[in-house]
Amino acid sequence: MSKIFNISEAATIGLHAMALIAKNPNGLNALHIAEITGFSKNHISKILQQLVKNGLLTSTRGPKGGFVLKKEADEITLMDIYILIEGDIDYNTGCKINCNQCPFKNCKLQIKIIKFSQKYFTTFSQC
Secondary structure, X not given: OOOOOOOOHHHHHHHHHHHHHHHOOOOEOHHHHHHHHOOOHHHHHHHHHHHHXXXXXXXXXXXXOEEEEOOOHHHOOHHHHHHHHHOOOOOOOOOOXXXXXXXXXXXXXXXXHHHHHHHHHHHHHXX
């Protein structure tokens, strides 16, 4: 079945892992997050290291090691996490048809996609 909106597995892992870590002030390791979410421990580890590298998490090695938030949870937005994993967002990309070939004077699809993106990501930035 098709989805109107799709978030990559990497972004999904990052968002869920950060939420789980935020709820566990003593930290969580990648294996525990994998057990909870069902995602690959290796993929989770890769995403967590990216979040450490970009200053959202700190990590401790060893049997009692794991990941903890480097900032307060309310200082990190969902958009911060999403952009660290996916990169900057182009809010002005929408319709994929060459505008010179578009049957509409002003592309209705392009306008709707841009408005949807701007509204969604404005809301996402506040969470």
